[in-house]
Amino acid sequence: MKRHLLTTLFICFCIIANATDYYIDSQKGNDNNAGTSEDAAWKTFANVNDKLFNPGDKILLRKNGVWEDSLAPKGSGTKENPITIGVWGEGGRPRINGNGQVNATIYIRNASYWIVQGLEITNTAPGRGNTYRNGILFENDGAGELYGIVIRDNHVHHVSCSFRYLNGVDPHQYGGISVSVSHTSKGTDKYRDVLIENNTVEYSGRTGIVVWDYTWAEPGQSTTGVVIRGNTVREIDSDGILTFGCDGALIESNYAEGCGAYREDDGFNGAAAIWSTRGRNCIIQYNEACHTYKLEGNADGMGFDHDLDCFDCVIQYNYSHDNEGGFVLVIDASNSTNNIVRYNISQNDKERVIMIAGGMTPHTQIYNNVFYIGDGLDTKIIDHLWDEGGDVNAPWIFKNNIIINHGTGGYSIPGTGGIFLNNLYWENHHPTEPDEINKITRDPMLMAPGTGKKGLESLEGYKLHKKSPARKAGVVIDHNGGKDFWGNKLPVNEAPSIGVHQVDK
Structure with missing residues (x-):
């Protein structure tokens, strides 16, 4: 049992450890770069659209950047490690x-x-x-x-x-x-x-x-x-x-x-x-x-x-x-x-x-x-x-x-x-x-x-005035949602107020 648990933890650790941040910079990037650091960012989406991404990966676009293109990456993340x-x-x-x-x-x-x-x-x-x-x-x-x-x-x-x-x-x-x-x-x-x-x-x-x-x-x-x-x-x-x-x-x-x-x-x-x-x-x-x-x-x-x-x-x-x-x-x-x-x-x-x-x-x-x-x-x-x-x-x-x-x-x-x-x-x-x-x-x-x-x-x-004729004048409705427009609790077996505001006192 311990061996299986350790194996599972090792696999999860490897997935997280292999997750990579990829950087794209429309002004200073270069598609011949590795793309894995701010100083070695890609320029266009060509490499992104060709790549199959892994759980935990991040595709990060530099602020103020502008691209005339479509971004269409592939791959799936996991619940614990989305892309x-x-x-x-x-x-x-x-x-x-x-x-x-x-x-x-x-x-x-x-x-x-x-x-x-x-x-x-x-x-x-x-x-x-x-x-x-x-x-x-x-x-x-x-x-x-x-x-x-x-x-x-x-x-x-x-x-x-x-x-x-x-x-x-x-x-x-x-x-x-x-x-x-x-x-x-x-x-x-x-x-x-x-x-x-x-x-x-x-x-x-x-x-x-x-x-x-x-x-x-x-x-x-x-x-x-x-x-x-x-x-x-x-x-x-x-x-x-x-x-x-x-x-x-x-x-x-x-x-x-x-x-x-x-x-x-x-x-x-x-x-x-x-x-x-x-x-x-x-x-x-x-x-x-x-x-x-x-x-x-x-x-x-x-x-x-x-x-x-x-x-x-x-x-x-x-x-x-x-x-x-x-x-x-x-x-x-x-x-x-x-x-x-x-x-x-x-x-x-x-x-x-x-x-x-x-x-x-x-x-x-x-x-x-x-x-x-x-x-x-x-x-x-x-x-x-x-x-x-x-x-x-x-x-x-x-x-x-x-x-x-x-x-x-x-x-x-x-x-x-x-x-x-x-x-x-x-x-x-x-x-x-x-x-x-x-x-x-x-x-x-x-x-x-x-x-x-x-x-x-x-x-x-x-909201109703306390002396409103709508106060406690409604008909009882089963499964009424439990609260009024402002979150006030509604009565269960007693007449509610008419309208959206429950006035009890």
Whole structure:
């Protein structure tokens, strides 16, 4: 037993000891150098792209360096010793320009345990055309299960990607940062443990940040362990942040502004800022989505979305404001079920607050949100557009919400399956406003509604006064998430407050 342990430790020590740092310097490097020290750095990516890297190796780009090229190294790390693409030296981020000539400025195919951090990436072409360009692309193309991808603290911008569906490829799959299972996958190719955090992606598309797995139909078949956290996506051609075919994806604490900024005459132009689709158990929380565009030919333009074939997914504790298409899309054109929208704040979203399309997803729960519509707006609170593919009469609930409507918009409620209870409606009462049990039509006595600015910390105005009629006036909801917008504990068997703030005393 001791002999086997010593052998294992010796092998691990050898792997660590053999790990090498490789240096690339666009100004003073030379590809005839060894590349293994700052004074003997390589100049271009030629040697890097020809080399098979080992666990623990580092590929370090000198700060202030600029390359007109694509970085496409090979090899896999291990959980304990990933391979890293990073930086060295002083100054600004090293910048790699793909110039629209490459599929991806950084391209890592069929590899596990990589970290990419600290870089500036572009891949700009005069037009989007028929090319699926990417800033950073990890692709699984027949490699089975791949593990441990980390993409952190990069600035990706001006990536020009096609909007067109070509040769079986979906354009949503690519853009600024993409971790993608190829469209040629046979169903066994997956990613496990993907972390995309603290990146800035702007002026890029089609999608800003996307994790995509073509096989998603049954539990256990999906990509797992996905976390997309703390990123900023801005002025994205179409969707800001998207997961497709993931089980248990966590999308949190991101900022999305100005998504859906481009339209193409012969492409699909629908867009939402942050959403999941063909997924299970995905959670979208603590994000801010604002100023999403709704250009001609785009029926969407929402901040958030429970899309096709979402099962047991949750949108909670988010801040949505000034989105041209509205707060959230709930779409059911196949077999979605059991999705939740709770403890969110929508302020001055346009067109509508909630868009229901393709029938109603069965057992959807929309509760304990605050919807604020300012003066001069014609925002519909609930808007039902089309029924193809879904059940318009499926059961769903709308409870414990506060609706402050200074505008003129009303309600288009689908079918007969909705249960409306204990909601509070204030200011303008449209003739289509629901007539429900325990309806409240008094001033909710929020601290300062409508005063939210940029940042979730600006939303103190949505807290309740202690004498609010919304205090302890809600209906009990099982498995309510356990806490309100500010982290206050929710009661289990007692009536909660209506809205996003729990007031107990």
